[in-house]
Amino acid sequence: MSYSDTILNIISKKSFRKGWNAFIIFFFLIFVILPTVYILSYVFTHWSAIETNVLSDRETINIILSSIAASFEIAAIVTVIDFIVGLPLAWLIVRKEFRGKRFLDTLIDMPLAVPTAALGFSSAIFWATTPPSIEAPPFAFGAISSPMLLVILLHIVFSYPYMVRSLAAILEQIDVTYEIAGQTLGASKLTAARTITLPLFRAGLVTGIILCFSRSLSETGGTMIALATMANAAGFNTGPTLIGEWKKLSVTHPELIPQLSFVSILLIIIALILLAILKVIVMKVRLPFGKVWPRPEKILSRGFAPKLKDAFSLVFLLFFVLLPSFFIFSYVATASPSGGDWGGFWGSLSYSFGIAFIVTLIDLSFGIPLAFFIARSESRKISSVLDVLVNVPLIVPTAALGFSLGQFYTDQPFIPAIPTLLIIMAHVAFTYPLVVRNVAGAIEEIDPSYEETARTLGAKPIQAFRRVLYPMIKSSILAGSIMAFTRSLGETGATQAVVSEALTAPVYIVELVKGQEYYLAGLACIALISVSYAAMLLLRYLTRKKGRSV
Template structure:
């Protein structure tokens, strides 16, 4: 009896600790910068007067949102036929295609930025880009759109096909037997059932594009004459870098971060409302043209174009860097600093993943098991916040938060770890909470009636069932931390993680610098690729 009560108290205390950790170490630092608007309103007012800076800020923020919007539309238009093909059609090489789609996910965005820019853009002479590179894009705006499509496309295809698999094909079959052509049936019956997948895809793509820093910075640095163009996150990176010499940048930095956070959160709400509520005029039918488009050469052309797009605009730019390193004159590469930065990155990613698991799994359990409760519901919504907020803004906000109080010493490594925990923690929570919800609570309850204490019931019964999701979440967190540039730079300007090191190499604008960056990128790709394989292995095993 006494033991039972004390155990209950311990459990309550532990749950409270986990929730407090989440609120004070993840959510609060993420949005802390918003308070700047209240405490330092004077300096923001002064900034609003500063026409030159305001133009720069609005230009960058505007570019960020425009690019994210355009990228998302391109992803939907090109991703939908691809998702359809992967789910609904059977053809030779389907498995290969399926694997190819995921390949860009294995490339850290820093490497992706370098590789894509080299392929698409007009580059600096000293880079010596291979002669067969496209090398025609002169507009930084266009280049960044192309780059963001490269890394967000797989997310869109994956979210769309995940939902498509779940939609019962008998609806469409029924429509077909009632006389609808394949296109009409797909458009009027399946697509409207699709909204949930579309929302996930749109939010993922938008958030990724809005948040992307490292790849964008590298692409801009690689391109000749891209000076003056900035997106919100790159502006934060630049200014944070210069903050030590120009302390008056504090207000603009805070302002850009606030704008990015508020706008991205507002956008999350708007996308959810618009896509779920607005009734698209899907009901209209044009039998003749749709029948025509369903037959003969049209479907083949559509599929062919989808594959062509994948190859030219996604795969080739992702891996173009291999041809560069192969074709250019080798120069001496100083491995030592790169290896050091790589180890530094690994150390951070490892610690971050450890924290994510130790403190994320309990939160996921709490959310999944108290889904109907108000607190758990609120936590479930809050978990999305660090995912949608651009990591550069998150990093800056977090840096300011920890500098403003004296609980945690503001040591570089510690700050970077805390920043990375903030945006990777939700990945683990999401993955695990989703998996736990799938498990029938009767398993654990039965175990309890057979004499298992709550901890034993978790370890013996639930844990084996969700083990692979925990691992999958951990690998995602690890690779995200390993490839992150924006948050790292925003929290500690001169941190020497591997992606930041690559940015610095490219900024040298010398042949040796480019070559070294290329080699470093390839190493990073290979390492990430191994992790990706591990992830696929783990998730496939779960599917069985």
Template sequence: MTLSEKISDFISQKKVIKGWYALVIIFFIMLVIVPTLFVLTYAFTGWDEIQETVMKAPPEIQYTDVDLNFHNVSIIHSPDIIDVTDPYSLEVRYNMERDTSLNYTVYLMDDEEREIEFQDEFIVNGTGTVWFNASANDTHNHFHHVGEGFQTLVVSNVTWTPEIWEEEVVLRSGSRLPWDMVKDALIVSFVIATIVTIIDFTAGLPMAWLMVRKDFRGKKYIDTLIDMPLAIPTAALGFSTAMFWAVTPGLNPYGSLSLTSSPFILVILLHIVFSYPYMVRSLSAILHEIDINYETAASTLGAPPLTVARTITLPLFRAGLVTGIILCFARSLSETGGTMAALAMMTPSLGELAYPMKTGPTLIGAWKHAGGFEPHLAFTAMILVIITLILLVIIKIVIMKFKMPLRKVFPGPERLLSKGVFPKLKDGLSFLFMFLVLLIPSFFIFSFVLTGDPSPVDWGGFWGAMRFSFLVAGVITVINLIFGVPLAIYIVRGTNKIMTNILDILVNVPLIVPTSALGISLGMFWGSMDLGMTTLLVISAHLAFTFPLVVRNVAGAMEELDPTYEETARTLGAKPMFVFRKIVFPSIKFSVLAGAIMAFTRSLGETGATLAVVKEANTVPVYIVGLVKSGDYYPAALACIALIFISFITMMAMRYMTKKAGDN
């Protein structure tokens, strides 16, 4: 008996198999589900803190501990929140015995450098108060470049003449509650996700129809083109899309349409780009399954094409619709990197917290980056998780139960709309939408690189980020395979149906929870254990949201595989491990591969989760967003193209492999 046979024998023992499954389930629960949902515990453990910091305006903070022995005094203060869209004031109370010169310098702090933004000098005597006031408009006009660290307000160079001096600095933040900011950001997020999903459906349905039911020349190229935006990391998409559509101060690339200066519209346009392929894919997958004979039958009964589609095919289609809607909605709700890049493009002079519009994930990103907002972050993440989970259930119920008002038939108008120019118009518009909204904005970045002014690129930084991104993506792909494949097999083949059903539902959770909320939750979970290793944190966050991709793919393939093959092999004398190697794996290997590549590319392109777990992470999308924020557009574009190129090679490899599977 060789060593490998001995190992195979050992693994094939019933106890070992049971133990292995138990281990896999524990891994899944402890490393994926619990960290993902851990933030929900904050409702119990941090309720007081939420009340104190998020629901109430921050109390006045008094500083009296000024060291009088120094002539240069720095009072470095991180207020709980400053939202520069609202007025705020700085109040200094003093108690002086004679004329005193108070010299204030207000700094806006970046991490490395300070930038003087406001200086003033007061001559004071006796007891009194001086105020420094700033309003939103003042701020925008006055502070030319806010940079990232607006939260750190530094009052320094307080100089005075007398020896005896007392002062208090009272810093008042804006009048808005943090809760209002959370609420606004979440409303924006959900409204955008809803609009995006509706547009995806409206534009995606005719396209899916075309791809499945019609034959035309060049169909396979269109088929590939639809998937293109999926190969591009969203950070690059956000950059490219913003350049194409929006008014971008400080950059006016050749060919840009500069149509909108509304961040709201731009973010919608961006989210459509990366969610539309999911909708078309989900809808066409189910359309493939629907027997064309139903449609033929309805046509022979005298129904015009539009009536057939509306009354026969659409109602049969709900499962695909649910998948498509959930995927689009969740992706839009979750996206961080692209949105950040797009917003930064539109308002280059502002810090993240000063952007006129924030989505849930970008608010999380900004707060996390600023530091000191732990209760706010936990609260926002918690709300996001709860609403997403509720929404998932509602979408499922509504679409499955809701009777579409499709029974009624309008023979006249529908016959008219089914004839002549209308179907051609519909098809034409589908293509136009795809090219104008999807492809051109996605690849506009290339035109910018060709026409823009070159500036030096820090390739060292880029490759460093690339190495880190590949490390993370590689590690999580390997771990996903080791634990995801057995879990998928257990979910499909397991005998304890209650257990498998629960696992089956739980697997979807990390897929729909916005990744930035997931990152916060995860950071809280591991942070409470105080491991303190950022690389590990990033890896575990990426593990959590990519794990379902592997499990779903493999579980799908396992469901297709007739269990009698495995059973027959067992009765023929094969041990479980042998059955897996010779029977199961050859049948599911392409799905395993597809899952692995999906996990790899998703990890490579992810921004939100990375930024939510660690303040400073050096992955490629984060690196690109950073370049965009600091206005280094040309290097950002080159980095984007390098990343697109690498992602694209991976994507093509996947297509090639899966195509081979289809040929066999």
């Protein structure tokens, strides 16, 4: 028996498989879930510090409450707008056939390739009233002077694709024949869509809302940059930007730790509660879809109205999403060049890439087994609990997550708190669910009888996975990797909250903007956009090529 056969036999033993599963779950609980919510324990261990530093200090508590309230308001408004304008677009790309549909399909995803730090700078230059030192192009919109409005406009840019994608995914699964049946029974197009298809949307709606809401709640880097770019944002903070700012100050003012903990705890708890409530409301509450207004709906179903709706959603995509995303190019083209430290930028860019690469690797090695366990475990109870837990790091705002994680690793004695290691662990915590979600979803789609048949044909479990299941879920694994990679590449909040002086590319850009080196920041944004876009295209190309050979 050869060496590899021996290994194959050992890892195929039932006892080994059990141990391996236990290890994977252990990793998930200890390195992902525990650090994410670790900060909650601070309430019990340091209550007196919170009491003296936060609760008894009127001014501090006002700052905290107003920034957190701003965060939730922004997230709610953004989610509602995303839904209202995302639905027609999702409908357009799933149900309509037209020339350039594929092109439109790619356009929607483009903002996802742009790290939010770059988006923040680009959108702010386009929308906001900026100080003259920035030299915004004369054709920029340049009239938004409310910081809150600016942040809302920015958050729409990067959360909109998530909403459209989630809605489109569920719409694709809803059989169009229901609607056709409704129409043959005498309903107008609008009535049929509204009363038949829309109520079937709930699952997709929940995914879309959670993604948009938590994405908006988490976002730090882009928001910070946008606020730093606009003329008069002084004093306006969202929860995550407050954490970023204070964390930076805490290096020299350690007495800020209780305040930081308090903000993080509030963000985590409110986010979890709110999203739980949201889920219940969307799934359980009956929406008044039953009522029908045949005449007005018939009029709206014909002629000009549907065309207007399609045109409106396209204009929205162009003017509110794509233009702000890529406005940075015209800025760099028109602004007067200035020199600067390019070495620092390339250093931070390669640092970011290195981290994103390692993070994706860890996500894959520990995420695929967990996904497999969730999708295929015989004990439905354990797997459904894990299924819920996996979402926690997605929902928790990343800045709070980062701060929690930083505290966790400083407090425990086993793992040295090396900055790079901390950043990697923080990024693993919030990208891990992306891989698990994608892969578990794909495995659940596949009939287990494929692997079972392979087993009865003589394949050991690992061989059945490698030869039968893996080729079928390859594209989902790649999709999960792309998401994890780009998320890690673009993340600012968590990075700053773990290690305030870390120099990943997005943090570096934030620093450039704060240091008023706008031209260099613009160039850096373009470089970041180009590199991540190229990475995304490459991965797309790879998935497509492999997809064809299957």
